Amino acid sequence: EPEVTQTPSHQVTQMGQEVILRCVPISNHLYFYWYRQILGQKVEFLVSFYNNEISEKSEIFDDQFSVERPDGSNFTLKIRSTKLEDSAMYFCASKLGNIQYFGAGTRLSVL
Amino acid sequence: KNEVEQSPQNLTAQEGEFITINCSYSVGISALHWLQQHPGGGIVSLFMLSSGKKKHGRLIATINIQEKHSSLHITASHPRDSAVYICAVIQGGGADGLTFGKGTHLIIQP
Numbered sequence: 258e259p260e261v262t263q264t265p266s267h268q269v270t271q272m273g274q275e276v277i278l279r280c281v282p283i284s285n286h287l288y289f290y291w292y293r294q295i296l297g298q299k300v301e302f303l304v305s306f307y308n309n310e311i312s313e314k315s316e317i318f319d320d321q322f323s324v325e326r327p328d329g330s331n332f333t334l335k336i337r338s339t340k341l342e343d344s345a346m347y348f349c350a351s352k353l354g355n356i357q358y359f360g361a362g363t364r365l366s367v368l
Numbered sequence: 369k370n371e372v373e374q375s376p377q378n379l380t381a382q383e384g385e386f387i388t389i390n391c392s393y394s395v396g397i398s399a400l401h402w403l404q405q406h407p408g409g410g411i412v413s414l415f416m417l418s419s420g421k422k423k424h425g426r427l428i429a430t431i432n433i434q435e436k437h438s439s440l441h442i443t444a445s446h447p448r449d450s451a452v453y454i455c456a457v458i459q460g461g462g463a464d465g466l467t468f469g470k471g472t473h474l475i476i477q478p
Contacts, residue, residue: 302465312463
């Protein structure tokens with residue numbers, strides 16, 4: 258069964274460093290999303306992407322964040338200068354119809 | 369902004385019990401999702417509802433649009449059903465993101 262793939266599964270970085278989280282959505286899907294879940298809290302929407310541009314973003318998605326679909330398969334989330342409070346699980350999702358399919362997540366630990 | 373509330377936050381039950389998890393939201397929606405999150409963190413979509421009722425195996429989901437309320441039921445619960453169950457809503461269509469509840473942590477004891 259097709260699935261959304263995220264790499265790495267765990268990323269450890271120093272505060273102030275740039276990180277790129279990678280996602281390979283399901284191949285014929287048209288809409289792409291990033292969500293994050295801080296430990297013990299609810300999942301929060303960050304950004305959606307459609308037709309090669311950002312469609313919607315939350316107030317969390319500030320200038321430190323950016324997304325890209327550099328080729329036909331990858332969808333990346335970049336955090337320019339990580340802060341301690343960026344430590345969280347980051348989920349990528351994609352959809353074609355109504356159902357969003359989630360990746361297994363990348364756990365980002367900022368030290 | 370839609371507020372999504374789930375109850376209970378935590379639920380421990382014995383194997384075989386009938387389980388009900390509730391979700392309410394504050395603003396009209398186009399659809400509601402029930403999701404399952406296992407201890408490893410991965411999220412799986414169980415149901416998407418815009419009206420009425422859906423059934424998949426031992427899982428049943430209902431929604432009352434007028435009441436802004438949905439329920440997820442598990443019949444003949446089993447220890448493998450132990451997980452966090454999350455309600456999430458979407459207000460528009462297209463690329464709109466989901467707004468999530470805090471989840472219900474369910475433990476089914478043998």
